[in-house]
Amino acid sequence: MKQNKIIRPSLILDKQKCIVNISRMKTKADKNKVKFRPHFKTHQSAIVGSWFKEIGVSSITVSSVEMAKYFACNGWNDITIAFPLNVLEMDEINKLSTKVSLNVLIDNIETLSVLKQKVENRLGVYIKIDTGYGRAGIKSEDIEEIECLINEIKNCNSLLFHGFLTHAGHTYHTNSKNEIKNIFFETKTKMTALKKYFSKNGDIEISVGDTPSCSIVDDFSGIDEIRPGNFVFYDVMQKYLGSCGYEDIAVALACPVVAKYKSRNEVLIYGGGVHLSKEFILMPDGNKLFGEIVKFDKNSWKKPIENIYLSSLSQEHGIIKANPEFIEAIKIGDLIGVLPVHSCLTANLMKDFYILK
Amino acid sequence: MKQNKIIRPSLILDKQKCIVNISRMKTKADKNKVKFRPHFKTHQSAIVGSWFKEIGVSSITVSSVEMAKYFACNGWNDITIAFPLNVLEMDEINKLSTKVSLNVLIDNIETLSVLKQKVENRLGVYIKIDTGYGRAGIKSEDIEEIECLINEIKNCNSLLFHGFLTHAGHTYHTNSKNEIKNIFFETKTKMTALKKYFSKNGDIEISVGDTPSCSIVDDFSGIDEIRPGNFVFYDVMQKYLGSCGYEDIAVALACPVVAKYKSRNEVLIYGGGVHLSKEFILMPDGNKLFGEIVKFDKNSWKKPIENIYLSSLSQEHGIIKANPEFIEAIKIGDLIGVLPVHSCLTANLMKDFYILK
Incomplete structure (x- = not known):
């Protein structure tokens, strides 16, 4: 590494390692025939994004409306904002959805009511499911609430119900690869049960996404989409978890x-x-x-x-x-x-x- | 507060509270006849800086060369960079010291040798002393090492030895106001002993600076300069420590x-x-x-x-x-x-x- 220009703390990115990480996950997704919608919150960089585009990735995940705007400006036009919808940003979402295909997350009826009042263009909607992490989402066993949300989404012409999305972030609190595999299995079981239960509502996607699961598990059968983010760089925490x-x-x-x-x-x-x-x-x-x-x-x-x-x-x-x-x-x-x-x-x-x- | 324009996480600054915090510390410094050289790393803002200027503050502390450059561009011309000199930034320091009066910190002979080779304009120098925090600085009892540094500073025409500077950051690990007072007393004792011991070297300043001490202690006798920073905003940690x-x-x-x-x-x-x-x-x-x-x-x-x-x-x-x-x-x-x-x-x-x- 040429060091003579670096005079203060600077983040060095090894492109070769990064490309290997990207290709490995893309290959795994392709082999499993699941959609690869990488989370771009880790790098937040148009340049790193272009390395995904070069190997055929066209759909991405972000964690904020601002990030969605940034990547939309950089040529990405299929974006999921994987954070429960913040109703205060509806004007910005309406603007952005005139330009790109946008998906949002819903986990409660109060937010959905505001969304239905304010939505101006077609929006994809996922119901955020909590499979045990306990951060955001409706618990997977709250069937009635989920059904109520699906019905409310379906009776709005501007909203397109895509399916169920979860983030099994409790994989970050584990001590072994086996624990991570168990969490993945439990998550998959809960999500596929939901898909089956609500199958009368047409095609339902299942989207999952934490880096530990996506790195350690090889078989994604039953899953439609993966959204890992951190794997692009990995870090010491992932090393300790066994992801890399x-x-x-x-x-x-x-x-x-x-x-x-x-x-x-x-x-x-x-x-x-x-x-x-x-x-x-x-x-x-x-x-x-x-x-x-x-x-x-x-x-x-x-x-x-x-x-x-x-x-x-x-x-x-x-x-x-x-x-x-x-x-x-x-x-x-x-x-x-x-x-x-x-x-x-x-x-x-x-x-x-x-x-x- | 008018909330209608805020749609995402936004930092709200209550100017009145901030002005009271600034004035209270300035009054305390004036009463004690110590120089008030507030640390601007907390706010990093030219606007907040201007509120200090309005009540007569003209000297500041920063924690990086970049921050020094920013405040120099905003009219501040007496700046201490309170971080042990990073020799890789000497070119930038030389540029900046053509425009403003700059002080740097030294705590080892290796750095001082590079500084002496590379310094182009007059620079003020403090020897960084460790009075017990254990992060940076020479231990106050290492008299020989300190003497050696003073001599090396004094035999360089571009360097002006100002005195001893410390940050008693171990006040952040306390459980009572009394513990903070004790740390301040111990720090002051060590620093004034050094000043006395080296008094043959002419005027020697003592500069101290953590927000817990500066907030809780009323009597700064023996001290020449205080450099608190966090007090401008305070926070929950300071509330728990008893500083605010x-x-x-x-x-x-x-x-x-x-x-x-x-x-x-x-x-x-x-x-x-x-x-x-x-x-x-x-x-x-x-x-x-x-x-x-x-x-x-x-x-x-x-x-x-x-x-x-x-x-x-x-x-x-x-x-x-x-x-x-x-x-x-x-x-x-x-x-x-x-x-x-x-x-x-x-x-x-x-x-x-x-x-x-």
Whole structure:
């Protein structure tokens, strides 16, 4: 990696790793004959988006109306806003839906009533289902409420009922691949049961989407669409969950080394919460891990250095818990890499990348 | 508050509260005859900066070269970059120091050697001292190392040795006002001892600066300069530390209500980690608190609603742990306010404010 132009914390994107991540998921989706509608909230980048387009992806997911507008401006015209509809943004949604095919999420009758009053153009609608995560959505067992929503959607000409959508985010709270597989199986069971129950309402799609499930599970039978997002970059959290290997993590934050404290075996880097976010992994010994440490080489970066890690963060400061060998080898003014714990939040903070080709 | 233009998460700044916070700290500094060099990393805003200027503040602190450049462009010409010098930014520092009076921080000889080789214009230098926080700085008892640095600074014509600077950030890990007072006393004792020991080197300034100390301590005798930053807005963390009351918190994130889940007494708002940051307070019962909840009124917002709080955050989602009364009273599409846990990180993410006058 050419380092001479980097003088402050900068997000480095390894294009080759990223392309491999994208292709692997696309191939898996194709093999399973499910629609691949990747979530673009992780990269939020027209350039990275173009790498998906090059291999034939044409439908995307975003998490906000603003993001939908950004990608619509960059040539994407089939977009699902995977966040329960915010009725205050109906004017913007109406504007955007004159230009692109837009899908929204509904999980309650109050929102649906406002949507029906205000919708001006054709909108696709998914009912958001909660299969156990407990964040958003109607519980999959609330059949009556779901039926009521379907009927209310179907009696509005501007709304096209697509099916059921869920995000099994509780895969992020697991300790093994088996737990993730079990959650996927439970989610699939609940979703396909709903599809069957409501099959009298015509074609019903099932859309699922967390990166841990989509990475670990091989068989998507019964599913119509997957919407993973984080897999495009992966991160240390996904490595800990078993979704990826270190070699799949496609982003690293390059941070200048500013001080070394031999007496406490610590190194201070320029790189803090405003660059990486404050997301951490709580380790078995009770310490917090804010990132793993890598050294850059000619083309990219090496595997994380064992037994050292980013142990604390403030606004601009990062502290590496190191050892005498590391401290001896590193120099003030060197650039050291940090693999982020949560690449979505890091990319959101950094906005831009240096792309390694 | 006029709410009709706010359709997505927006940071609301109550100017009156902010002005009171600024004036209170300025008055305290004046009364103690210490220089007031507020840290502008919290607001990062030329407009908020102008409110300081109006009451006679002319020197500021920032945490990055980029921030120094921004405020230099906005008329500030006496700036301390309170982050250990990053040698990779020397070209930018040399450019900036042709225009404004700049102070930098040094805590090791390696950095100082590079600085001496590369410095082109007059720069003020503080030696960063660690009085117990353990993040950056030379330990106050490392007299030999400090002496060596002073000598090396003094034999360079472009460098002007100003004195010792510390940030007693361990006040953030306390459980009572008394603990904060004790840390301040210990810090002051260590810093004044250094000043006395090195008094043969001419005038030596002592600069201290955390918001908890500056808010709680009344007597700054022995100190030459204070650099608090967070006090301009305060936040829930400062309220928990005892630095402020709820009535002093000058920012709230306005968030649209998107769903209500009666069965689990929770409310989903549009407002997540990309708006507030993932900073939380760990409560005695083991739950995490990501923000307190307020209702807006005609002019500003009321006190936090008791027994409900923001209990989890993902990228765009926020979950309020609520009760039946709250859920009954609130409607989809209402705007609810969140007092942030850490206003510096929230303001950094949001970039802009709606200012209530």
